[in-house]
Amino acid sequence: MLKADVLIIGAGIVGAACAREFARRGLSVAVVEQSAPGGGATAASMGHLLVVDAEGASDDHEYQLSRRSMQLWGQWLAESGEHEHASEFQRCGTLWLAADDEEWLLAQRKARWLQSQGMGAELLDAQALRRLEPLLHPRLVGALRVPADGRVYPPKVVQRWLDESRATLIRGEVRDLRPGRVRLQDGRLFSAAMVVLCGGLASRRFLPAGCLLPKKGQLAITQAREQTLRHQLVELGYIKKAHLVDEDTVSFNVQPRPAGQWLIGSSRQIGREEREIDLPMLRRMLACAADYLPALPQQSLLRCWSGIRPASADGQPLIGAHPSLRNTWVACGHEGLGITTSLASAELLAELSLAQPPSLDARPYDPARFGNAHPA
Structure with missing residues (x-):
C-alpha cells in the first residue's frame, strides 16, 4: 500500500x-x-490571470486572494526562464470595456480604487481605445486598462x-x-x-x-487571422454576472491567442452538468461577442466546446x-x-x-x- x-x-x-x-x-x-x-x-x-478589485463590494476577499496569487504567479514565472515558455504566458493586460456612460463612471471608480492599492490602472477614452484596439465597435465609450494582467495555458x-x-x-x-x-x-x-x-x-x-453547484460554460475559438487583438477584452459587467446563482448569463470576454486566434467566452448556466454544446446558449454568447467585435461574424470557428465550473453556493x-x-x-x-x-x-x-x-x-x-x- x-x-x-x-x-x-x-x-x-x-x-x-x-x-x-x-x-x-x-x-x-x-x-x-x-x-x-x-x-x-x-x-x-x-487561463486569464487577473486581480479582482473590490470597488463597491461588501468585502475584499476576492481581491486579497487574487492579489496574493498574482504575486505568487510573478515569483514562479521569475524562478526560471523556462516558465514563461512552458506555460505559454503572455502579459497581454486586460481592457475592461465601458459600453455606456454608466459603465464609464464604473471604470473611473475602479481605476481610482486600483490606484489606491498601488496597482497600475489606466483610463482610455473612446479615441484612445480605438487606436489601441481598432477592431472593437466604435460605439464603446472607453475602457479601463490593467496592464499587469496576463494569460497562461x-x-x-x-x-x-x-x-x-x-x-x-x-x-x-x-x-x-x-x-x-x-x-x-x-x-x-x-x-x-x-x-x-x-x-x-x-x-x-x-x-x-x-x-457546490455546477455552472456550465461554452467556449469557441476562431481560425487565425492577420489582424488580431492585443489585450484580453472583457465587458465591465462580467464579474457581477459571474456571481449570479439564479440566472443564466452571457458576457463578452475574448482573449487573443499566440497564433492569432480569438478565444471567445463566456456563458454561465446554473445547475447544468451535461457536456454537450448548448447551441442556443452558444449563439447568444457569439452574438454578444459580435456586438463588441463587428468583424467576428466573418470569422470561421475552429472549435466549440463546453466545461463545467465548480462553484460554491x-x-x-x-x-x-x-x-x-x-x-x-x-x-x-x-x-x-x-x-x-x-x-x-x-x-x-x-x-x-x-x-x-x-x-x-x-x-x-x-x-x-x-x-x-x-x-x-
Whole structure:
C-alpha cells in the first residue's frame, strides 16, 4: 500500500498547485486523478490571470486572494526562464470595456480604487481605445486598462507543477474517503498523513450537501487571422454576472491567442452538468461577442466546446479543514477564478494544515460555513 505525507484528490490546476506547495515544504505527495491531469474545468478555462478589485463590494476577499496569487504567479514565472515558455504566458493586460456612460463612471471608480492599492490602472477614452484596439465597435465609450494582467495555458501549467512536485500520479476514481485513507473503485487502498480534496464537483460526494453547484460554460475559438487583438477584452459587467446563482448569463470576454486566434467566452448556466454544446446558449454568447467585435461574424470557428465550473453556493471557494473528517482538507469551488487564485489557495491551505501563520484571513473560505454533514 503506497504511503505519502499528502494525498491529493484531483489533478486540476488547484490540485497541482497544492502538490507543488506541499512538495516545496519538504513533504512527499501523491495525486489521484481519474482522467487526464489538467482536464476537466482546468482544460475548459481561458487561463486569464487577473486581480479582482473590490470597488463597491461588501468585502475584499476576492481581491486579497487574487492579489496574493498574482504575486505568487510573478515569483514562479521569475524562478526560471523556462516558465514563461512552458506555460505559454503572455502579459497581454486586460481592457475592461465601458459600453455606456454608466459603465464609464464604473471604470473611473475602479481605476481610482486600483490606484489606491498601488496597482497600475489606466483610463482610455473612446479615441484612445480605438487606436489601441481598432477592431472593437466604435460605439464603446472607453475602457479601463490593467496592464499587469496576463494569460497562461492551464493544462501545461498543471503538468509543470506536477513535475516540480515529483508527485506519484495514481489513476483511478475515489470510492471511499476516511481520515488518512482513500479507497478507489478498483479496491486499491492508499494512506497518507493528510488528504486534500481538490476534485472540483466530484468533491461533492464528500462535502456538505448544497455547498457546490455546477455552472456550465461554452467556449469557441476562431481560425487565425492577420489582424488580431492585443489585450484580453472583457465587458465591465462580467464579474457581477459571474456571481449570479439564479440566472443564466452571457458576457463578452475574448482573449487573443499566440497564433492569432480569438478565444471567445463566456456563458454561465446554473445547475447544468451535461457536456454537450448548448447551441442556443452558444449563439447568444457569439452574438454578444459580435456586438463588441463587428468583424467576428466573418470569422470561421475552429472549435466549440463546453466545461463545467465548480462553484460554491456563496461565491467564495472552500479552503480549509474538512468540517467532519479529521486530517482531511479542502480546496475547491473556485468557479471562474481557479487559475488565478490557485497558488494563493495552495499556500493558504498548506499554512493551515501545517499549523503555520496564514498569509491571508482564512475565515471567509472555511468549509465549516456550510455545516458538517458528510453525505458520502
